[in-house]
Amino acid sequence: MAYTAVELIEHKRDGGRLPSEGIEWLIGSYTEGSIPDYQMAAMAMAIVWRGLDAEELAVWTKAMLESGDVLDFSDLKKPKIDKHSTGGVGDKISLPLAPLAAACGLAVPMISGRSLAHTGGTLDKLESIPGFTTELDQSRFRQILTDHGLVLAGASPSIVPADRRLYALRDATGTVPSLPLIASSIMSKKLSEGLDGLVLDVKTGSGASMARIDDSLDLATKMVQIGTDYGVKTVAVITSMEQPLGAAVGNANEIEESVAVLRGDGPADVTELTLALGELMLDLGGIGDARSRLEDAIASGAGLEKLKEVARAHGGDPAVLDDPSLLPVAPLTATIEADDDGYVTTCDALTIGLAATHLGAGREQQSDVIDPGVGIILEKKIGDLVNRGDRLAIVRYADEERWQSQKDRLGSAWTIGPNRVAPPDLILERIDSSNFEH
Amino acid sequence: MAYTAVELIEHKRDGGRLPSEGIEWLIGSYTEGSIPDYQMAAMAMAIVWRGLDAEELAVWTKAMLESGDVLDFSDLKKPKIDKHSTGGVGDKISLPLAPLAAACGLAVPMISGRSLAHTGGTLDKLESIPGFTTELDQSRFRQILTDHGLVLAGASPSIVPADRRLYALRDATGTVPSLPLIASSIMSKKLSEGLDGLVLDVKTGSGASMARIDDSLDLATKMVQIGTDYGVKTVAVITSMEQPLGAAVGNANEIEESVAVLRGDGPADVTELTLALGELMLDLGGIGDARSRLEDAIASGAGLEKLKEVARAHGGDPAVLDDPSLLPVAPLTATIEADDDGYVTTCDALTIGLAATHLGAGREQQSDVIDPGVGIILEKKIGDLVNRGDRLAIVRYADEERWQSQKDRLGSAWTIGPNRVAPPDLILERIDSSNFEH
Numbered sequence: 001m002a003y004t005a006v007e008l009i010e011h012k013r014d015g016g017r018l019p020s021e022g023i024e025w026l027i028g029s030y031t032e033g034s035i036p037d038y039q040m041a042a043m044a045m046a047i048v049w050r051g052l053d054a055e056e057l058a059v060w061t062k063a064m065l066e067s068g069d070v071l072d073f074s075d076l077k078k079p080k081i082d083k084h085s086t087g088g089v090g091d092k093i094s095l096p097l098a099p100l101a102a103a104c105g106l107a108v109p110m111i112s113g114r115s116l117a118h119t120g121g122t123l124d125k126l127e128s129i130p131g132f133t134t135e136l137d138q139s140r141f142r143q144i145l146t147d148h149g150l151v152l153a154g155a156s157p158s159i160v161p162a163d164r165r166l167y168a169l170r171d172a173t174g175t176v177p178s179l180p181l182i183a184s185s186i187m188s189k190k191l192s193e194g195l196d197g198l199v200l201d202v203k204t205g206s207g208a209s210m211a212r213i214d215d216s217l218d219l220a221t222k223m224v225q226i227g228t229d230y231g232v233k234t235v236a237v238i239t240s241m242e243q244p245l246g247a248a249v250g251n252a253n254e255i256e257e258s259v260a261v262l263r264g265d266g267p268a269d270v271t272e273l274t275l276a277l278g279e280l281m282l283d284l285g286g287i288g289d290a291r292s293r294l295e296d297a298i299a300s301g302a303g304l305e306k307l308k309e310v311a312r313a314h315g316g317d318p319a320v321l322d323d324p325s326l327l328p329v330a331p332l333t334a335t336i337e338a339d340d341d342g343y344v345t346t347c348d349a350l351t352i353g354l355a356a357t358h359l360g361a362g363r364e365q366q367s368d369v370i371d372p373g374v375g376i377i378l379e380k381k382i383g384d385l386v387n388r389g390d391r392l393a394i395v396r397y398a399d400e401e402r403w404q405s406q407k408d409r410l411g412s413a414w415t416i417g418p419n420r421v422a423p424p425d426l427i428l429e430r431i432d433s434s435n436f437e438h
Numbered sequence: 439m440a441y442t443a444v445e446l447i448e449h450k451r452d453g454g455r456l457p458s459e460g461i462e463w464l465i466g467s468y469t470e471g472s473i474p475d476y477q478m479a480a481m482a483m484a485i486v487w488r489g490l491d492a493e494e495l496a497v498w499t500k501a502m503l504e505s506g507d508v509l510d511f512s513d514l515k516k517p518k519i520d521k522h523s524t525g526g527v528g529d530k531i532s533l534p535l536a537p538l539a540a541a542c543g544l545a546v547p548m549i550s551g552r553s554l555a556h557t558g559g560t561l562d563k564l565e566s567i568p569g570f571t572t573e574l575d576q577s578r579f580r581q582i583l584t585d586h587g588l589v590l591a592g593a594s595p596s597i598v599p600a601d602r603r604l605y606a607l608r609d610a611t612g613t614v615p616s617l618p619l620i621a622s623s624i625m626s627k628k629l630s631e632g633l634d635g636l637v638l639d640v641k642t643g644s645g646a647s648m649a650r651i652d653d654s655l656d657l658a659t660k661m662v663q664i665g666t667d668y669g670v671k672t673v674a675v676i677t678s679m680e681q682p683l684g685a686a687v688g689n690a691n692e693i694e695e696s697v698a699v700l701r702g703d704g705p706a707d708v709t710e711l712t713l714a715l716g717e718l719m720l721d722l723g724g725i726g727d728a729r730s731r732l733e734d735a736i737a738s739g740a741g742l743e744k745l746k747e748v749a750r751a752h753g754g755d756p757a758v759l760d761d762p763s764l765l766p767v768a769p770l771t772a773t774i775e776a777d778d779d780g781y782v783t784t785c786d787a788l789t790i791g792l793a794a795t796h797l798g799a800g801r802e803q804q805s806d807v808i809d810p811g812v813g814i815i816l817e818k819k820i821g822d823l824v825n826r827g828d829r830l831a832i833v834r835y836a837d838e839e840r841w842q843s844q845k846d847r848l849g850s851a852w853t854i855g856p857n858r859v860a861p862p863d864l865i866l867e868r869i870d871s872s873n874f875e876h
Contacts, residue, residue: 009612013486038475042611045483048451173480174447 005029005039012046020059027063031162037169044166044175052180057222058229060180064188067162069138071109071194078107078149079285083277084190085201086182086209086219087119089353090244090378093201094122094152095258096266097274099306101281102150103297104290108281109145109193111155115362115370118207118353120254123154124362128252128327128372132316144313150306152314160188179215183222191230197284198227199277200236204428207349208241213428220431228433233284238429239273243347243382246270250361250375253396256324262304273426328373330360330396334403336411338386343420347381351413355406359397371398376410382423386416443467443477450484458497465501469600475607482604482613490618495660496667498618502626505600507576509547509632516545516587517723521715522628523639524620524647524657525557527791528682528816531639532560532590533696534704535712537744539719540588541735542728546719547583547631549593553800553808556645556791558692561592562800566690566765566810570754582751588744590752598626617653621660629668635722636665637715638674642866645787646679651866658869666871671722676867677711681785681820684708688799688813691834694762700742711864766811768798768834772841774849776824781858785819789851793844797835809836814848820861824854 003022012018018026026043029035052060073080081101085091098108112122112134123134136144136153144151157164163185170176190198200223203209204216220236227234246267248257260266261274275294282290297303308318320326356362360371377394380386392414397403441460450456456464464481467473490498511518519539523529536546550560550572561572574582574591582589595602601623608614628636638661641647642654658674665672684705686695698704699712713732720728735741746756758764794800798809815832818824830852835841 006610006612009483013483013612036475038479038607039611041476041479042483042613045447045451045480045487046612049483049487169476172444173477174444174451174484175480 005035009039009043009046012043012050015050017053018056023056023059024063027060027067027162031067031165040166040169041173041175044170044173044178044181047181048175048178054225057180057184058226061184061187061191061226062230064160064162064184065191068160068192069158070192071138073107073109073142073145073194076107076146078105079197079287080109080193080195081106081197081199081281081285082108082110082190082193082195083199083201083281084186086186086203088203088241088245089119089207089349089356090246090249090254091120091203092125092246092248092254092258093270093274093277095125095255095307096261096270096303097278098150098152099262099310100274100278100294100297100303102148103302103306104278104282104293105287106149106281106285107145108150109141109195110150110152111159111189111193112152115357116366118350118357118362119209120249120251120362122152124370124372125251125254126152128255129311129316129320132311132314134314144310148306148310148313150310152310155189159192163188179219179222183219183226187223187226191227191232195232197233197281199280199284200224200234201277202236202238203241204238205240205242205349205424207244207353213238217429217431221435224431224433225436235280235284235430235432237277237280237427238431239427240424241349242424244349244352244378245273247378248375249352249356249378251370251372252327252329253375253377255320255327259304259321259324262298262307264298269426276427330371330373330375330398332397332400332403334395334397334407335391336393336395336414338380338388338390338392338414338416340416341387342416342418344380344382344384344386344414345417345421346413346415347378348413351409352376352378355410355413358406359395359402360399374398380414383420385420443473447477447481447484450481450488453488455491456494461494461497462501465498465505465600469505469603478604478607479611479613482608482611482616482619485619486613486616492663495618495622496664499622499625499629499664500668502598502600502622503629506598506630507596508630509576511545511547511580511583511632514545514584516543517634517725518547518632519544519635519637519719519723520546520548520628520631520633521637521639521719522624524624524641526641526679526683527557527645527787527794528684528687528692529558529641530563530684530686530692530696531708531712531715533563533693533745534699534708534741535716536588536590537700537748538712538716538732538735538741540586541740541744542716542720542731543725544587544719544723545583546588547579547633548588548590549597549627549631550590553795554804556788556795556800557647558687558689558800560590562808563689563692564590566693567749567754567758570749570752572752582748586744586748586751588748590748593627597630601626617657617660621657621664625661625664629665629670633670635671635719637718637722638662638672639715640674640676641679642676643678643680643787643862645682645791651676655867655869659873662869662871663874673718673722673868673870675715675718675865676869677865678862679787680862682787682790682816683711685816686813687790687794687816688834689808689810690765690767691813691815693758693765697742697759697762700736700745702736707864714865768809768811768813768836770835770838770841772833772835772845773829774831774833774852776818776826776828776830776852776854778854779825780854780856782818782820782822782824782852783855783859784851784853785816786851789847790814790816793848793851796844797833797840798837812836818852821858823858
């Protein structure tokens with residue numbers, strides 16, 4: 001072999017560009033186990049330091065992608081379009097969006113993730129539906145997608161095994177916050193889905209993995225470039241994650257809120273973002289009149305029907321989608337109340353996400369078990385007028401000790417001031433290939 | 439425990455200072471094996487990137503040192519003084535210097551290293567003496583030092599085990615060239631010798647591990663500071679390694695040249711550097727009239743007698759020191775000749791060191807076996823007048839194929855120009871604690 005791992009590490013350490021064949025050899029050898037974790041850890045830290053340029057990143061992502069199976073749905077006549085969010089608090093958008101998009105004629109082969117740190121995960125939310133399984137083999141994944149135009153599952157072990165190994169290593173070596181490593185991790189998984197188009201929702205603000213908008217823009221641009229170079233139409237929006245999306249933060253309660261959106265009576269912000277991202281998905285799929293088609297799919301109940309149909313295909317009980325009171329709910333209830341008169345000026349997504357996680361709605365560690373009935377319903381958000389003693393949130397929890405440890409933290413998420421501030425704009429920027437074409 | 443490895447890595451990655459207890463915990467846990475190599479690899483790369491400040495470096499070095507046994511020769515009445523060189527080509531200074539220093543009244547507990555890359559190693563040179571063993575247990579090490587005032591050995595496994603493990607990891611992860619990691623590796627080993635004083639010979643130039651004098655000065659300053667903080671009188675000199683020291687580059691031939699120095703007829707540069715470093719050692723040991731004592735030890739033969747006596751104590755045959763023609767010598771001979779008239783303007787240490795290594799005088803990998811009889815004798819060095827066809831060097835080698843692969847490289851070490859240039863100054867700078875006291 002023309003390269004050694006040490007030479008490649010040294011080259012990146014000294015600020016050099018990694019040759020394409022070197023990247024391919026490195027990722028391939030790491031996946032098959034002939035490069036040890038300690039060499040990849042040093043390389044990952046060198047990349048945190050020195051970065052990867054656009055060409056290195058494209059090759060790195062492709063090598064990750066090709067470490068495993070790449071799905072091929074070219075026999076399906078529908079446009080294959082997916083959406084990915086970098087994760088936030090109360091971000092249940094996939095749950096109403098994917099069925100609406102499928103109801104409007106797209107095929108949505110959505111591979112999702114789980115809750116980690118303060119952010120929720122689509123798979124955990126879906127598993128609040130009794131019986132719903134997100135672990136599918138490839139033939140079942142294909143069958144559900146073919147039959148219903150939508151499948152909602154976790155990545156099988158044969159999908160991007162390099163990322164499975166590298167992500168766990170990065171988590172243990174302080175090498176998570178690298179834009180090219182984040183971009184390649186996300187895009188290798190998404191591009192394995194055999195897509196025609198991809199909409200990226202890159203969060204910014206307190207509850208996002210990146211708090212600074214410049215970083216979010218940079219990440220979005222990198223991912224759009226990777227997707228475009230790979231031949232998948234890709235568009236990104238930067239959206240605000242200063243406060244949670246909607247009112248529900250948890251798992252079962254986010255299913256309930258998603259059903260409300262599909263019934264046409266969901267919170268304005270969740271509904272609006274669902275429609276905006278749905279428009280982008282339909283546009284990428286070449287389906288016109290996107291907005292009105294999506295609104296029709298809500299009004300006619302076609303979106304909700306699609307979700308019920310797909311839940312049944314995944315082994316889930318669709319009755320909970322008609323009657324959300326059948327969803328699991330934690331036994332104990334508490335409230336957070338306003339300690340002053342005025343306007344809500346902060347409703348901090350990170351704080352609320354952390355409190356929900358520690359109450360049992362999320363995972364502090366990969367091995368933690370989630371309680372689907374634990375959650376928070378926000379009753380006041382940024383810009384709302386409150387009087388002292390007004391309820392800011394209702395909390396459902398199962399463990400008194402955990403609640404006592406989290407209630408002060410949760411209460412600190414709100415600040416109240418004398419002057420009204422407007423809620424943050426939902427969609428801040430849009431990035432597509434026109435941003436870097438030349 | 440108050441720290442996790444990931445938190446410490448993240449802190450250093452973000453440019454923070456590592457807390458002292460964190461460093462102690464990290465090195466201790468790594469030595470006992472509870473921190474895996476992949477976390478230490480990420481930390482090492484973060485240190486290559488962000489460095490360690492003086493206080494972190496002192497704590498890091500002490501934690502390394504305390505990972506194993508620290509020798510204690512306080513019962514010996516003589517001053518315990520050692521010398522360390524950062525390594526070069528033809529650098530046999532320890533071989534004449536240590537016996538001269540011992541003959542002048544110092545105790546020299548010298549733990550040395552082996553050849554690696556293009557630089558030679560004192561242990562390999564000593565092992566050209568038939569029977570000479572450099573592997574001693576601690577009681578034998580102490581006995582030879584007590585009896586003779588000098589012992590010349592490798593580090594036993596109980597000396598700085600953290601460095602043994604970390605050095606191998608750095609070699610495999612592109613994390614060798616970090617001044618604090620180099621300084622702590624050297625100083626932890628030297629401070630384990632139970633010294634009163636230490637002279638550091640930090641090389642600069644083509645054949646040194648650091649080619650730029652600023653880096654050598656920085657390394658020297660860091661090491662003097664570490665030694666001084668630890669209570670060991672420490673002084674460093676920066677010396678030139680643009681061309682090899684002396685005429686001999688190899689192993690047995692460097693023993694022969696060292697004997698010549700001890701007989702008073704060695705090359706001027708080797709003799710001068712030996713005396714200069716010897717003066718510093720005697721000064722640190724509080725022994726006056728250093729220069730004339732050292733010259734007397736040459737003139738009287740006391741230095742050579744000391745080397746013979748110590749060789750015998752190590753199991754070696756001292757006869758080769760009286761009659762160097764008994765030393766091993768490789769069977770084949772070749773010459774390098776001048777291809778032009780003029781003055782030697784370059785006699786490149788790195789090129790010559792690499793050629794000698796590839797011919798079998800050194801190691802490309804830790805597992806390589808050295809041929810003690812392989813070597814190069816330089817007949818022309820910088821500033822010498824040559825005529826076309828004059829011999830520049832004689833090469834002794836054992837493998838024709840290796841020689842054919844190296845002869846062009848070796849020939850390229852010399853450049854000849856019309857104008858005489860002076861040989862580089864031998865000693866460029868001196869650093870002691872006055873350089874940073876305040």
